[in-house]
Amino acid sequence: AVGKVENYLREEIKKHGTICFPLIDSENSTNDVGSIARKVEDAGASAILVGGSSAIDQMELAKVVSDIKGAVRIPVILFPGNVTGVSPRADAILFSSLLNSEDPYFITGAQALGALAVKKHGIEPLPTAYIIVGEGTAAWFVGKARGIPFHKPNLAVMYSLAAQYMGMRFVYLEAGSGASQNVTPEMVAAVRKYYEGILIVGGGIKSPETAGQIAKAGADVIVVGTMIEKDGDWQQKLSSMVKAMRQAH
Numbered sequence: 168a169v170g171k172v173e174n175y176l177r178e179e180i181k182k183h184g185t186i187c188f189p190l191i192d193s194e195n196s197t198n199d200v201g202s203i204a205r206k207v208e209d210a211g212a213s214a215i216l217v218g219g220s221s222a223i224d225q226m227e228l229a230k231v232v233s234d235i236k237g238a239v240r241i242p243v244i245l246f247p248g249n250v251t252g253v254s255p256r257a258d259a260i261l262f263s264s265l266l267n268s269e270d271p272y273f274i275t276g277a278q279a280l281g282a283l284a285v286k287k288h289g290i291e292p293l294p295t296a297y298i299i300v301g302e303g304t305a306a307w308f309v310g311k312a313r314g315i316p317f318h319k320p321n322l323a324v325m326y327s328l329a330a331q332y333m334g335m336r337f338v339y340l341e342a343g344s345g346a347s348q349n350v351t352p353e354m355v356a357a358v359r360k361y362y363e364g365i366l367i368v369g370g371g372i373k374s375p376e377t378a379g380q381i382a383k384a385g386a387d388v389i390v391v392g393t394m395i396e397k398d399g400d401w402q403q404k405l406s407s408m409v410k411a412m413r414q415a416h
């Protein structure tokens with residue numbers, strides 16, 4: 168069933184066209200994660216993703232989630248790289264299957280191991296097909312993905328439509344954190360034409376121009392990670408990116 172967070176996200180998308188999920192990495196973040204969260208909320212974020220591809224320290228992750236929850240009103244959504252990414256106080260989780268992994272662990276194994284913890288903590292699961300595009304990033308390497316070539320949008324369409332037919336209400340086209348190339352607007356547009364769910368796009372997006380193009384191509388959600396905390400005026404830049412996403416519609 169569709170839960171509270173998902174309904175809220177659907178409303179936000181209806182209102183703004185494309186919304187932004189800044190990603191806060193529980194491992195690389197500074198001590199004052201609360202103030203960063205407040206800044207991204209002020210910049211216009213609709214929710215905050217908390218992740219880390221190797222979330223080693225679950226106590227640290229729990230504290231990061233807790234600090235963010237105490238600082239903002241927007242939902243905190245877990246973006247786990249493994250079972251260790253499940254944390255009690257989050258509002259929701261991108262309950263993801265890495266569809267183009269070559270290792271069943273990342274398709275159904277980790278999911279089975281983590282499912283009861285999600286239930287126990289009352290975290291809302293957002294059924295997500297995680298699809299990795301390109302090669303050479305940490306997500307690609309750790310997830311043993313057979314990355315979809317950037318110039319083969321049809322392959323992304325095939326996976327996305329399969330995800331829809333399997334009941335997944337979210338598709339996340341992921342170029343990988345810090346990717347030198349982002350998912351192309353052409354690929355986003357091709358998937359948009361067929362996939363009837365919430366389309367998330369991320370990896371290597373760090374300018375208002377790119378954010379605008381991807382929003383225009385039909386992304387519902389754009390994830391921005393690496394850019395946060397990068398330079399002195401990142402907050403200003405993030406808010407320009409959010410504006411560009413909204414103006415694309």
Ligand code: 1GP
Pocket residue numbers: 190341342343344345346368369370371372390391392393394
């Ligand atoms: C990574 O898509 C996200 O999972 C964000 O990527 O860090 O490159 O913004 P960046």
